[in-house]
Amino acid sequence: MKKYRLIALWVFLVMGLQQVEGQKTALFYDTERHYKKGLEYFEKSLFGAAVHEFRMAQNMEFPIHRESNILLEAKAQLMEAACLIRLGLPEGEQKMTSFLRENPNNPVAIEAILEIGNYHYNRNQHREAIRFYEMVDLGDLPESLR
Numbered sequence: 614m615k616k617y618r619l620i621a622l623w624v625f626l627v628m629g630l631q632q633v634e635g636q637k638t639a640l641f642y643d644t645e646r647h648y649k650k651g652l653e654y655f656e657k658s659l660f661g662a663a664v665h666e667f668r669m670a671q672n673m674e675f676p677i678h679r680e681s682n683i684l685l686e687a688k689a690q691l692m693e694a695a696c697l698i699r700l701g702l703p704e705g706e707q708k709m710t711s712f713l714r715e716n717p718n719n720p721v722a723i724e725a726i727l728e729i730g731n732y733h734y735n736r737n738q739h740r741e742a743i744r745f746y747e748m749v750d751l752g753d754l755p756e757s758l759r
Contacts, residue, residue, distance in 0.1 A: 644670050660696040667693035687716065690724035698729055713748065723753055731756050 641695030670689040690712055697705025709729060712724055730745035751759065 644685060648685055648692075651692060653687065655692060655696060658699075660700045664693050664700075665694045667696065684721070687712075687719050688721050691728075695728050695732070699732060703742055723749055724741065727758070 625722040632655070647666045647670035651670060652661045654663035654666060654733035667689040671693070672687050691709070694705045694712065697708060699705075706729075709725065712719075713726070716722060726745050726748050730742045730749075733745065734736070
């Protein structure tokens with residue numbers, strides 16, 4: 614009888630772990646789906662819709678998937694800020710500056726700074742562009758961007 618209880622307990626634990634792993638995968642793909650949809654909208658200059666998708670990608674508050682999505686969430690935060698800047702909302706630069714101040718060594722920070730600098734440059738807002746370009750250390754740039 615004791616043997617059957619141990620087997621039942623083992624089966625229960627294995628099934629429970631598989632269910633948690635399945636949830637992790639589903640949640641990761643849901644977050645990734647929102648992020649990719651946001652990028653699609655961004656490329657089509659649909660910045661309001663892109664902001665919504667990037668916010669959805671950041672609002673996945675399930676602890677079982679937090680570690681695997683840290684980089685994706687950072688990208689979503691920065692792309693949200695880029696969209697807000699392109700919409701002409703001061704909240705965008707505030708979000709960007711806040712993120713860069715709190716996460717100066719984040720791998721996506723350089724990409725975001727260049728994106729915003731390029732945006733200002735293309736709008737002939739050269740002083741603003743220079744302000745963002747000066748945030749980038751040339752040694753941190755990939756060879757293709759130097």
